[in-house]
Amino acid sequence: MSDTYLSPIAAGRSYYQDTVERPRFQSLEGSIKTDVLVVGGGFTGLSAAIHLARSGVDVTLVEAHRFGDGASGRNGGQMGTGQRIWPGEVEALYGFERSKALFDLAEEAKAHLFEFIAANDIDADLRMGQLSVAHKRKYLPDYHGQVDVLKSRYDYDSVSYMDADETAERLGSTRYFGGIRDTGTGHVNPLKLIVGLARVAAASGATLFEDTRILSTRRVDGRIVAVTGAGEISAERVLYAVNAYGPKLDRTIDAHVMPINSFIGATEPLSEADGVLPGNEACDDSRFVVRYFRKSIDNRLLFGGREAYTSEAGDITRHIRKQIADVYPHLKSVRITHAWGGSVGITMQRLPFVRTLSPGVTTIGGFSGHGVMLANFAGRLYAERVAGNRDRLSEFEALDIPAFPGGRRLRAPLLFLAMTWFSLRDRL
Numbered sequence: 001m002s003d004t005y006l007s008p009i010a011a012g013r014s015y016y017q018d019t020v021e022r023p024r025f026q027s028l029e030g031s032i033k034t035d036v037l038v039v040g041g042g043f044t045g046l047s048a049a050i051h052l053a054r055s056g057v058d059v060t061l062v063e064a065h066r067f068g069d070g071a072s073g074r075n076g077g078q079m080g081t082g083q084r085i086w087p088g089e090v091e092a093l094y095g096f097e098r099s100k101a102l103f104d105l106a107e108e109a110k111a112h113l114f115e116f117i118a119a120n121d122i123d124a125d126l127r128m129g130q131l132s133v134a135h136k137r138k139y140l141p142d143y144h145g146q147v148d149v150l151k152s153r154y155d156y157d158s159v160s161y162m163d164a165d166e167t168a169e170r171l172g173s174t175r176y177f178g179g180i181r182d183t184g185t186g187h188v189n190p191l192k193l194i195v196g197l198a199r200v201a202a203a204s205g206a207t208l209f210e211d212t213r214i215l216s217t218r219r220v221d222g223r224i225v226a227v228t229g230a231g232e233i234s235a236e237r238v239l240y241a242v243n244a245y246g247p248k249l250d251r252t253i254d255a256h257v258m259p260i261n262s263f264i265g266a267t268e269p270l271s272e273a274d275g276v277l278p279g280n281e282a283c284d285d286s287r288f289v290v291r292y293f294r295k296s297i298d299n300r301l302l303f304g305g306r307e308a309y310t311s312e313a314g315d316i317t318r319h320i321r322k323q324i325a326d327v328y329p330h331l332k333s334v335r336i337t338h339a340w341g342g343s344v345g346i347t348m349q350r351l352p353f354v355r356t357l358s359p360g361v362t363t364i365g366g367f368s369g370h371g372v373m374l375a376n377f378a379g380r381l382y383a384e385r386v387a388g389n390r391d392r393l394s395e396f397e398a399l400d401i402p403a404f405p406g407g408r409r410l411r412a413p414l415l416f417l418a419m420t421w422f423s424l425r426d427r428l
């Protein structure tokens with residue numbers, strides 16, 4: 001199973017493309033009417049389409065390229081626990097009650113994904129276990145404290161503290177000083193999940209289009225008319241689920257969600273003697289430019305790390321090889337068979353950006369590298385809101401996510417400077 005297709009919006013061909021057949025969907029030609037138009041075929045958009053269709057809503061989903069060509073089909077696949085930032089950091093911003101509510105929502109997101117995968121018989125290579133490890137000794141008290149906080153204040157018992165010996169044993173590397181083991185979360189093959197979501201969306205009655213980019217929208221008699229290259233869609237409501245891939249579609253999204261390129265390399269299949277992650281857990285580390293790695297179902301090391309703040313991908317393989325060798329020196333000459341990247345949509349607070357942009361127009365995105373479970377769940381929460389069942393989405397919408405500083409012209413260079421500074425600190 002080897003398609004040579006390259007996502008036009010991201011660097012390189014991912015390993016995931018070799019693991020699953022991707023169905024093709026039609027592109028839109030002509031004019032149609034729908035109740036809800038969802039723009040963007042990643043986790044957020046596909047999940048919203050599924051749950052809207054299941055509630056009996058007439059929903060149309062358009063994707064500019066192919067489903068999963070954005071971040072959703074190319075990411076590290078690690079589900080994590082809670083929000084992107086630690087509960088203590090959320091508490092500092094919003095106080096304990098809201099922090100706990102956001103943590104509980106993330107637990108619901110996790111449960112939702114497990115259930116969805118099982119109920120729909122999606123072969124997403126789900127495996128359990130997450131290790132979060134400290135690359136500097138001075139971070140160990142924070143990791144220790146995190147375990148206590150999660151257990152005592154957030155009622156989360158699936159975590160334990162790992163000392164240096166246990167960390168080395170579980171990683172198969174002595175590079176880290178200690179960390180946290182979380183047995184309550186897992187990791188998936190994200191493109192297999194996307195293919196499963198698309199299948200379920202089609203079967204649920206959502207109308208799906210690929211290769212259909214929304215170019216602009218206008219209001220006509222209270223409805224929203226979205227213009228594509230070869231047609232128009234008239235809708236009562238619109239959900240922008242474009243994450244970091246929809247520049248110039250809407251100024252508010254541009255100001256609040258910015259792209260950072262992150263890159264992953266896949267090695268040839270390793271042998272058991274290589275000793276890498278013998279428990280098949282996923283791992284993320286304490287760097288600002290976080291390194292995240294895990295083994296695939298066929299025993300390859302999928303290693304993510306290097307970030308870039310400009311559109312240049314550079315030599316992904318060379319950079320990832322260096323990072324692999326830093327953690328696993330015995331793999332310094334390992335063959336890297338795939339190298340690719342994608343845009344992570346980040347926000348100032350590293351919490352999701354959900355906003356009603358104008359009557360009937362909502363945006364959801366900016367999961368800041370934590371969207372595998374949250375984006376899938378946020379799509380469902382949007383559907384619940386539209387169907388009038390519940391409004392759990394308001395917990396995210398109430399977050400006070402500021403715009404990136406610098407205005408339209410200086411935003412990108414300022415982000416570049418800030419990120420470069422923080423990434424340098426990783427090395428000090």
Ligand SMILES: Cc1cc2nc3c(=O)[nH]c(=O)nc-3n(C[C@H](O)[C@H](O)[C@H](O)COP(=O)(O)OP(=O)(O)OC[C@H]3O[C@@H](n4cnc5c(N)ncnc54)[C@H](O)[C@@H]3O)c2cc1C
Binds near residue numbers: 063364368
């Ligand atoms: C390399 C990498 C590693 C990551 N690792 C992890 C991880 O391990 N764990 C984790 O939780 N998260 C991770 N993430 C983040 C995670 O992938 C995202 O948070 C999540 O996939 C966001 O999903 P989404 O549906 O909101 O956006 P996306 O998947 O980015 O989808 C947006 C879609 O909108 C489409 N679009 C944009 N404009 C238009 C338009 N005008 N018309 C039609 N369509 C349009 C794009 O083509 C794109 O397909 C990673 C991201 C990257 C890039």
